[in-house]
Each structure stands twice: as structure tokens, then as C-alpha cells.
């Protein structure tokens with residue numbers, strides 16, 4: 001099923017060299033030196049037009065969850081568990097995962113779901129693993145882990161057109177330099193009527209250091225996914241959670257240590273996240289920590305005016321409707 005990320009040709013594996021080569025016609029593709037294997041997985045990246053470096057991919061194997069899953073210091077482990085419990089989980093992703101699976105099962109008995117950026121076990125695993133016999137999860141990320149099938153850059157997904165029923169992309173679009181192009185790739189690899197579930201931060205501080213490029217509001221996400229019919233979109237984590245995140249970052253700045261900021265910020269102010277229970281949806285949308293979009297591949301494009309009318313935040317005056325949102 002894998003294809004060359006530059007020209008879309010089929011691939012062949014040269015076992016003697018431990019590299020993967022593109023089967024392109026001479027002159028139609030510039031990747032003559034092939035693609036490396038990282039921890040046994042093909043790294044199908046057009047390095048010339050990616051922020052990723054082949055050399056650093058090799059180095060990152062040591063920093064992957066494979067290495068991190070070794071038993072560590074029990075105190076550090078206990079603290080991490082305590083902080084995770086105080087910070088709270090993401091129940092929205094879990095329920096949306098179940099919903100995605102239900103909708104996919106209407107398309108075909110055993111749908112293929114592409115998990116973009118799923119090297120660490122996320123909510124998709126929780127929701128879909130329980131139904132492993134009913135779904136085939138294909139996973140890629142920018143580093144190797146037990147969860148990943150191949151390594152790729154989401155700007156050039158190495159899959160054929162219309163090849164998967166579903167795409168799950170959770171907390172990835174802020175880390176890609178051109179989210180519009182990644183969403184165009186998602187649209188390309190989805191079969192007609194295929195489904196996408198995306199989560200993207202709104203009010204969050206920088207994470208993953210230099211590899212954090214953008215944030216999206218409610219209408220920003222609707223425009224980003226304008227070639228999809230909206231099934232539902234909304235809040236993943238509310239303003240209270242965003243406030244806790246910012247408080248930790250501010251304390252981290254005062255203490256000159258993000259780890260200390262996370263520790264003391266969470267221990268002292270974990271309760272602010274419970275404010276979310278008292279915030280109505282439109283107010284939550286306007287100040288959410290993260291938002292989600294659940295949609296279906298469409299042939300039509302939502303117009304700019306329709307995007308304005310799709311707004312779910314607080315309105316102080318009614319909007320003139322030009323025909324409403326698709327879906």
C-alpha cells in the first residue's frame with residue numbers, strides 16, 4: 001500500500017542495502033538514493049522539502065517511547081502519575097473515537113484508519129484497540145515506536161489516493177509548518193465519504209519547542225477543513241484547562257524551569273480546570289484549550305461566508321445567514 005512520497009510510484013525493498021527504492025520511470029522522481037529503514041520501519045520522507053533530517057531521524061530512535069518505556073525511578077513515575085491525575089484526561093477524544101468507529105463501520109466491515117502522528121499511545125488506541133478485529137489502524141509519525149508502521153512527513157503522505165476510510169489526527173496540526181497542505185493530503189488519501197477526526201490546540205503555550213507553528217479558533221478550523229462536511233466540532237478541553245496550562249507556564253517562567261512550573265502550578269492550581277464544568281459551550285469555544293473537528297470528505301468547498309455563519313462561539317449580534325453550513 002505504501003508509495004513514494006514524492007511521485008506516488010510503488011516501492012521496492014532492497015534487503016542487501018536495507019533501503020527502500022522508488023519504482024519510478026527514469027526522470028520523473030529525484031529520489032534515486034532511496035529511503036532508509038529506521039528501527040525496521042521505512043522512513044518515506046522527501047528530506048529536501050521537509051523540516052526532518054535523515055541523520056536526526058536515526059538519532060531519535062534512542063529517544064523514542066521504546067527507550068522511555070524502560071522502568072524508571074519510582075518516585076518520578078509516581079509524581080508523573082499524580083500530576084497526570086490532577087491535570088485530568090481527555091474524555092472527549094475517547095467518546096469521539098468510539099463515534100468515529102461507529103460511523104466507519106457503516107462504510108465497510110473492517111475500515112482502515114490512518115493515525116497521523118500516533119507514535120505514542122493516544123486516545124485512538126483506547127477507543128479502537130477494544131475493537132481491533134473491526135478496524136485496521138495504519139500509523140505513522142516522524143519517529144519509530146512500537147505503534148508506528150512507517151515514518152513519514154504528513155505534508156507528503158506516502159499512500160495512494162482514496163486508500164483509507166478514516167483519518168485520526170490528534171494534536172499534530174500545530175506541529176506542521178503548512179497545515180493547509182496536510183489537510184489537503186488527508187482529503188486526497190481518504191476514500192469518497194471517508195471520515196476525519198482532528199484535534200488542534202487553541203489556547204496553549206508552545207510545546208515541542210521549535211516544532212510548534214500555529215493555533216486555530218473555531219472558524220479557523222472550519223476554514224482549514226473547508227473541503228469536508230462538518231458532522232460535529234467543538235471543545236476538547238475548556239478554558240479552565242487552558243488557564244491551568246498558562247499558569248504552569250507563567251510559574252515556570254518565574255522559576256526558570258518548565259518542570260518546576262508544571263509541578264508547582266499543577267499542585268497549587270489543578271482545581272481551576274473544574275471551572276470548565278460551569279462554562280456554557282459558546283464561551284468554552286472562545287477560550288478553549290483545544291478544539292476538535294469531525295467531518296466527512298466532500299466534493300464541495302464551504303464558502304467564506306458559510307464559514308462565518310458556522311461560528312459556535314459567543315455572538316453579541318446575529319449573523320446574516322447565506323444558506324448555512326454544509327452538513
Ligand SMILES: [Zn+2]
Pocket residue numbers: 004005006007008009022023024029030031
Ligand atoms: Zn518516487
